[in-house]
Amino acid sequence: MSSLPTSGDSRQHWIRLLEEASQGRFQELERLLSSEPEALAPLLRLLTELDFEESEARTHWDGILRHRAELTFRLGREASVQLATLDYFQNLAPAIRNPKVVEMATFLATERSAITDGLTGLYNRPFFDASLRRELKRARRYGLAFSLVMLDLDDFKMVNDLHGHVVGDEALARLADVIRASVREIDVACRYGGEEFALILPETSRTGAYIVSERIRVDAKETFDHQPLGSRPSAQISMSVSGGIAIYPTDSNSAEGLVRMADKALYRSKHEGKNRITLHAEEKRRSPRLEAKKLLVFRERPARRDRPDRPDRIPDELRSETKNLSRNGALVESQIPLNIGTELEIDIYFPQKGSDFFLKGRVVRLEEAPGNHARYHVGVAFVADDEEDARRLETLASEIYGPLETHGDESTDLDRLG
Numbered sequence: 001m002s003s004l005p006t007s008g009d010s011r012q013h014w015i016r017l018l019e020e021a022s023q024g025r026f027q028e029l030e031r032l033l034s035s036e037p038e039a040l041a042p043l044l045r046l047l048t049e050l051d052f053e054e055s056e057a058r059t060h061w062d063g064i065l066r067h068r069a070e071l072t073f074r075l076g077r078e079a080s081v082q083l084a085t086l087d088y089f090q091n092l093a094p095a096i097r098n099p100k101v102v103e104m105a106t107f108l109a110t111e112r113s114a115i116t117d118g119l120t121g122l123y124n125r126p127f128f129d130a131s132l133r134r135e136l137k138r139a140r141r142y143g144l145a146f147s148l149v150m151l152d153l154d155d156f157k158m159v160n161d162l163h164g165h166v167v168g169d170e171a172l173a174r175l176a177d178v179i180r181a182s183v184r185e186i187d188v189a190c191r192y193g194g195e196e197f198a199l200i201l202p203e204t205s206r207t208g209a210y211i212v213s214e215r216i217r218v219d220a221k222e223t224f225d226h227q228p229l230g231s232r233p234s235a236q237i238s239m240s241v242s243g244g245i246a247i248y249p250t251d252s253n254s255a256e257g258l259v260r261m262a263d264k265a266l267y268r269s270k271h272e273g274k275n276r277i278t279l280h281a282e283e284k285r286r287s288p289r290l291e292a293k294k295l296l297v298f299r300e301r302p303a304r305r306d307r308p309d310r311p312d313r314i315p316d317e318l319r320s321e322t323k324n325l326s327r328n329g330a331l332v333e334s335q336i337p338l339n340i341g342t343e344l345e346i347d348i349y350f351p352q353k354g355s356d357f358f359l360k361g362r363v364v365r366l367e368e369a370p371g372n373h374a375r376y377h378v379g380v381a382f383v384a385d386d387e388e389d390a391r392r393l394e395t396l397a398s399e400i401y402g403p404l405e406t407h408g409d410e411s412t413d414l415d416r417l418g
Contacts, residue, residue, distance in 0.1 A: 018047070021081045033061075047085050050095055064088045117191040119169055120176035128190035128198050132255045135188075135200055139248055143339050147209030149199040150262040151179070151216065151243045154274040156195035159229070159237060167229050171195075171239055174227075178220045182212060198262075206247050206279060213243045213277045221275065240275035242266060249341040250364050251280045253383060293321045294348050296332055298361065298380070301343040322348070327397040329361070329381040337376050338363045344380065348396070357396050360389055 017029040032039055040057040044050060052060060068084035089096045115127040123131070132148070139146050153159075153171055160168040172195065179189050179197060188200040201209050217240070224238040244265025246252060251261045265280040272278075299317050320332040330348075344361040365379030384390040 018043075018081055044085075047082065048089060048096065050089070060088070060093060063093065067092060120173055120191050122176050122179065122197070123188060123190040125190065125193055128188065128192060128200070129255075131188045131190075131200055132258070135202055136248065136255055136258075138202075140253075140341070143341050144203055145205065145250070145341075146248050147199075147201040147204040147206065148246050148248070148258045148262045149201065149209055149213050149243055150192065150245075150259070150266045151175075151197040151199070151213070151241055152266055152270070153195040154240045154242055154270070156239075159239065163229065163237065168195075171224075171229055174223060175220055175241065178223055179216055182216045182219065198259075206245065206250075209245045209247070210277060210279060213245060217241050217243060217275065217277055242269035242274050243277040244269055244280065245277065246280045249362055250381070253341070253343060253362055254385060257385070293323070294325060296320050296322050296330060297347040297349075298332075298344045301345055301360070323377070327382070327393060329364070329379060332378050332380060333369055334376050334378045335374070337366055338378050340364060340366055343383075346380070346382075357392060357399075359383075359392055359396070360385060 017032060020026075021029045033043075037058070038054055040061050041052050041054055044052055044057050044060060064081070064084050067088045068079050068081060071079035071084055071087065086096070115123055117124045135146055138144065153175060156168065156171065159171060172191070175197065176189075176191070179199070183189050183199060183201075186202055190198045190200075192198040199212070201212065204212070220241045221238070224240070229237050229239065244262045244267070246258045246261035246265065248258055252258045261280045265278040269276045269278040297317060297319050318334060318336075320334060322330045322332055324331050325348075340363050342363040344363065346357075346359040346361045348357045348359065360383040361380040362383050363378060364381045365377075367377050369375040369377050382393055382396075384393055
């Protein structure tokens, strides 16, 4: 799925290019597709409401252009891109069975109302859920990182109760304006529910997400301070915003996990005094690292292993000794570089206990081994996708720590891997 925006200024620009192409003027459209070939998928979605991977989009687009030339010859007049697209997907590559002709302006207005929140004008919760799944799929496919930010108006319920829903609605709309002015067009800003907002920031690092979130927090506070809420001067109030940030793939590799981690960071912001932004990494419990050499066998998880054409695919099984180990992850040495974000199945064997732990993990760090450019140090964070995974990690902790568990506040480099 393309990372290019499918709404806002870019969409209006694409509509204009399609209108020009329908009149035989293809130059600007061809320049766009030459400089940004990934625009093909969202362009076809704009025309048809069908989703294609980039390679599929290219195949269909080439077919549409050939079909347009043939239609132009047979009709004796210029065939539009829209006509060629409709006939192509109805008759040559059937994907549309019962088309409905709608003026583009009417369609866009209807579509916009279905995916936006009526009060704030930001995207709504269903659109957020779909966008997060789409961005997760794209990030996994291309090995990218992205950030999820959860924002919440502090003391919103009290304001609603004391001053009424009209004032509460004004606060929500005002924060939405601040958010809208602070994000890029490719970002997805949503009203998550109630007084909570969510931002999906593609290809944005932890630092970048913090800068954006902090800017929103500061701007919102200044806005509420300069224009207090309420109509009576004696009862006017200001408000503030708290936030939490989670990063894919470092903090979680699932949509549910990212939301949960960002919410945990948001909760800490609330717990520590409000009007602040918290990174999830900062609120994780630290665990002591042990210089433990344990046999570790890891394999790529099945969802990734089923793509044998991938050039970065790891062998079916790799064996290594851990250089150090904690309840959060392990540092191992490998003969091949493993891409950050690679999802793993892991077996750790404890010979003195005769026990073998099956775990899930994710590569979060890669660097050349000191003094040996043919080997790599790989940081692996253990992952708990469900209660059974969490139970295994607790059992692992009891095996490797024992009485050391009381020193859980010690901070180590390995802990930062998770």
